[in-house]
Amino acid sequence: MMLSNPAKKYVPFKPFVKDFSERTWPSKTITAPPIWMSTDLRDGNQSLIEPMSVERKLRFFKQLVAIGFKEIEVGFPSASQTDFDFVRILVEENLIPDDVTIIVLTQARQDLIERTAEAAAGAKTAMIHLYNACAPAFRKIVFNMSKDEVKQVAIQGTRWVKQAMAKYPQTKWRYEYSPEVFSTTEPEFAVEVSNAVSAEWQPTPENKIVFNLPATIESTTPNMYADQIEWFCKNVNNRDCIIVSVHPHNDRGTAVAAAELSVMAGADRVEGCLFGSGERTGNVDLVTLALNLYTQGIHPGLDFSDIDEVRRTAEYCNQLPVHPRHPYAGDLVFTAFSGSHQDAIKKGFAQQDPNGVWEVPYLPIDPADLGRSYDAVIRVNSQSGKGGVSYLLEQEQGLNLPRRLQIEFSRAIQRVTDETGTEVNGNAVFEIFEKEYLKQTSPWKLLKHQINSHPEGADDETFSIEVELENNGTVIKASGKGDGAISAFINALDLPIRFMDYHEHAIGSGEKTQAACYVELRLGESATGFGVGVHKDIVTASFQAVLSAVNRHIQQGVTTAQEENIESAAV
Numbered sequence: 001m002m003l004s005n006p007a008k009k010y011v012p013f014k015p016f017v018k019d020f021s022e023r024t025w026p027s028k029t030i031t032a033p034p035i036w037m038s039t040d041l042r043d044g045n046q047s048l049i050e051p052m053s054v055e056r057k058l059r060f061f062k063q064l065v066a067i068g069f070k071e072i073e074v075g076f077p078s079a080s081q082t083d084f085d086f087v088r089i090l091v092e093e094n095l096i097p098d099d100v101t102i103i104v105l106t107q108a109r110q111d112l113i114e115r116t117a118e119a120a121a122g123a124k125t126a127m128i129h130l131y132n133a134c135a136p137a138f139r140k141i142v143f144n145m146s147k148d149e150v151k152q153v154a155i156q157g158t159r160w161v162k163q164a165m166a167k168y169p170q171t172k173w174r175y176e177y178s179p180e181v182f183s184t185t186e187p188e189f190a191v192e193v194s195n196a197v198s199a200e201w202q203p204t205p206e207n208k209i210v211f212n213l214p215a216t217i218e219s220t221t222p223n224m225y226a227d228q229i230e231w232f233c234k235n236v237n238n239r240d241c242i243i244v245s246v247h248p249h250n251d252r253g254t255a256v257a258a259a260e261l262s263v264m265a266g267a268d269r270v271e272g273c274l275f276g277s278g279e280r281t282g283n284v285d286l287v288t289l290a291l292n293l294y295t296q297g298i299h300p301g302l303d304f305s306d307i308d309e310v311r312r313t314a315e316y317c318n319q320l321p322v323h324p325r326h327p328y329a330g331d332l333v334f335t336a337f338s339g340s341h342q343d344a345i346k347k348g349f350a351q352q353d354p355n356g357v358w359e360v361p362y363l364p365i366d367p368a369d370l371g372r373s374y375d376a377v378i379r380v381n382s383q384s385g386k387g388g389v390s391y392l393l394e395q396e397q398g399l400n401l402p403r404r405l406q407i408e409f410s411r412a413i414q415r416v417t418d419e420t421g422t423e424v425n426g427n428a429v430f431e432i433f434e435k436e437y438l439k440q441t442s443p444w445k446l447l448k449h450q451i452n453s454h455p456e457g458a459d460d461e462t463f464s465i466e467v468e469l470e471n472n473g474t475v476i477k478a479s480g481k482g483d484g485a486i487s488a489f490i491n492a493l494d495l496p497i498r499f500m501d502y503h504e505h506a507i508g509s510g511e512k513t514q515a516a517c518y519v520e521l522r523l524g525e526s527a528t529g530f531g532v533g534v535h536k537d538i539v540t541a542s543f544q545a546v547l548s549a550v551n552r553h554i555q556q557g558v559t560t561a562q563e564e565n566i567e568s569a570a571v
Contacts, residue, residue, distance in 0.1 A: 013184055013219045020227040022234075025265035033293055033300045035243065035269035036286060037071040038064050038164055040314075041086075042050045042105055044277035046076065052501040056317040057086050058095075063313040064274075065097060068302045073103040073129065073271070077119035078112035096123055100422035101174060103127040108157030109515060117164035120171065127174040127210070128165065130157045133183035134193055135216075151193050154179070158200045166463075176210035178247070182349040187231050193236045194465060203241040211236070212271065214247035215258060218281075222254045228259035233266035245269035248284040250276060255284035260292070272313050275322050276327065291328045295365050304328075307370040308528060312500055324403060331403050334367040335375045345374060371527070375407045389413050397505035402518050412436045437532035440551040444493075445470040446543050451485050463488040467543075491542050495550060500524040504538060519545040523553035 003009055038394065040060060057075075064072050074090060075083030087104060090096050102123055106116040108130055131151045139145050145153075158177065165173040177197045179190045194211050203209035213232060215225055225248070233244055246262040246269070247416035248255040272278075276285035287310070290300035304310060311322050311329050319495050324331040327349025341362050348360030358366050365375050390406045393399040401409065410431045412432055416424060424432070447468040454462050465488040469476045480492030490497050501520040506513050509529050515538035519531045523551040535541035 013224075015187055015220065015224055015228050016231075020231060022229055023230055023265075025226050025230050025261060026223075028264040030260065030263055030293065030296075033244075033264050033290070033297065033298060033302075033304070034267065036290070036300075036302060037073060037103065037245070037269060037271040037405070038069045038273065038286065039073040039247075039271050039283060040064065040273045040277060042073040042075050042083075042103075043271075043279060043283055044273040044318065047277065047279045047282075048320070050319060051080075051082070052317055054082060054086050054089065058089070059313060061090065061095070062315040063310060065100060067304065067310065070099055071101045071103060071127070071269075073105060075119075076105045078106050078115040081222050084115070084119050091120065091122045091285055098124055101125045101127055103129050103176065105129045105131070106161075108132045108153050108160075111159045112156065113160045114164050114435045117161075117168060121168035122276075125172045125174065127176050128161050129176040129178065129210075129212070130154075130161055131178035131180045131212075132157065132517075133180040133216075134190060135184040136186070137184065138181055147189060147192075151196050154193050154197050155200050157545075158197050162201070174207075174210070175203075176212055176245070177201075178212040178214055180214060181216040182228070183217060183219050183225065187228055187235075191232060191235050192445060194232075198236075198238055198242070204236065205240050208241050208243050209247065210243045210269065212245040212246050212247055212269075213267075214271075215255070216247075217251050218249050218251035218255060218258065222258035222261045226265040227266050229262045230265035243268045247271040249278065250284065252283040253281070256288050257293070259284045259289055262468040274310065275326060277314070277318055277320070285327075287329055288327045291365065291370075294369075305369070305371055307372060308500075309371075328365065328370065331407070334363070334372050335407055336362065349374070359442050375410065389429055390427050396426045397430055397433075399433070399507065399516055400505050401502070402503045402520075402530075403529075404501075404520065405518055408530055409433065433532075437530070437548050437552070438534060439532065440548040440555075442551060443554060444471045444547045444551055446540070446547055447475070449489070449543065451488070451539065457481075460487075465489055465492050467492050469493075486542050486546065489546060493546075496524045497546075497550070501529050502542075504542070507534065515541040517541040517545040519549050521546070521549050521553075523550060523558045526553050526556075526558045529553055529556070 016382050029257050032483045034210060037554040041057055061072065074087055077084040077087050090102060098104055102120060104116050104120045104126065106112050116128055132150065133142065134150055139150055140146065154177065161175060167237060175196055179185060179193050182190050197208060201209050213229060225405055229244065229246060233239060244267050245260060246267045248258040249563065256326065263270065270284065270289065272280065272284035272286040272289065274287055276282040290302045291304060293300045309327050315321055322329055325333065327333065344361040345363060352360055363374065389410060390401050393401060413429065415422060416432055447470055449465055452464045454464060463485050464481045465478065465485065467489065469478065478492040479496065482488035482491050490499060497519050503518040505516055507516050508514060514534055514536050517533045517538065520528055522528050529552055531545045531546060531547065531548055531552060533541040533544025535544060
């Protein structure tokens with residue numbers, strides 16, 4: 001039960017005894033991006049119900065590199081054998097680009113620090129990130145330590161880090177220190193501890209130390225956090241030898257604002273995760289931060305030209321969905337349901353100069369810059385009544401379309417309504433759906449298939465398939481292996497398919513039950529597109545869905561090398 005007077009239980013945190021009147025950040029603007037550090041593979045990973053496997057971590061790491069991150073926190077190797085093994089794979093298999101620094105986190109214990117250095121040893125450039133909690137509640141409740149004892153932990157930990165690094169001179173080592181829970185630590189004490197660490201480490205302008213100031217628990221409004229950052233920057237020793245970093249969490253829902261104001265207040269670096277993954281409510285969302293800069297005419301130094309691919313990688317590796325309303329990346333952020341919004345956007349596109357300043361109502365960014373398109377969804381949601389397209393398909397045909405397919409199919413409906421100038425009824429909707437997806441049997445058509453399971457086979461060869469297909473009238477026999485029936489089928493096709501997403505559900509019940517399968521894929525470098533299959537056998541429905549998507553891509557102008565070979569042979 002909520003208290004009538006919460007002040008009896010909750011005392012607001014005040015970083016300063018009196019107002020920090022010397023602040024200058026409110027008059028500042030951000031004119032360049034900060035140094036970005038992704039902690040998806042550490043802070044993001046440790047918050048997952050099921051932490052990432054090595055395979056998922058590798059996929060995520062490669063995606064982060066492709067985006068353009070130059071600093072990536074790859075794990076907590078002293079706390080997890082999986083993390084240790086992952087870091088060793090990165091190093092031993094030479095997967096770290098020369099311009100990328102990997103970062104490994106450790107607590108201030110000698111054995112853990114040595115294990116951490118061992119994990120990263122051999123990398124061209126690596127950073128050890130040491131932390132210890134400095135806030136009053138942690139000193140009192142968790143550790144029962146005095147201020148001086150907490151400071152000595154940081155100093156001794158730094159000394160051990162230097163000793164551990166010295167064992168592996170082939171690596172260019174860097175150092176990061178976090179006075180954990182900086183957000184509720186007395187600013188004077190945070191500076192005192194940091195100065196003591198700096199005195200032990202002896203940074204220079206050429207070899208700077210990173211002082212990371214985390215809002216481990218977001219406890220104040222963003223302006224107060226910015227005040228703390230500016231005060232730290234003004235009072236810490238040897239500022240020219242220091243990279244000031246921030247690590248905002250989102251407990252109050254204001255992490256993005258806290259990060260932006262902190263950069264205005266003097267921070268040089270921001271740590272966070274794609275789409276705000278992380279402990280509790282998550283870390284600050286680096287996608288939103290970067291694209292906020294982009295919409296203000298500042299290139300963030302990160303490439304989100306294919307935002308759907310980035311999102312799908314994050315969803316696969318984290319096993320968590322990205323909210324459909326998530327800024328810039330959600331399924332629905334470039335979709336207008338309101339007629340007045342649709343009209344304004346349509347008029348904006350009609351008047352937009354392709355080479356001019358972006359000025360389209362309701363769209364703060366051009367969807368094309370992110371590999372997306374604007375989708376005017378007409379009568380799609382169930383709130384539109386019985387005329388709703390998806391509503392009709394679900395109610396009359398039992399087809400429960402995934403959200404992105406709803407958006408894609410709405411374009412086909414829109415084409416018909418634009419051409420005819422009339423509404424479409426339920427029968428017409430299904431006829432259009434059949435033509436668009438279910439009757440896509442050219443050039444590829446499934447004739448028959450046989451699947452075998454190999455439980456003892458290699459991870460990617462637990463299934464094999466023999467399949468007979470028709471391509472423009474030519475019968476083709478093919479075989480393939482994979483970690484599932486669908487992957488084996490795709491490998492048998494030998495087409496440049498990038499499998500993106502899969503949904504299925506039953507239609508009906510009893511003997512008349514059918515399976516509906518929805519597949520989203522890319523063919524070569526094409527945009528994503530859906531295929532649909534409906535059959536009494538779910539595996540067959542899945543194969544039909546794959547071919548439906550492939551055929552739709554080909555009909556839309558995507559030509560594959562195999563298609564060209566088949567056509568040449570026929571000639």
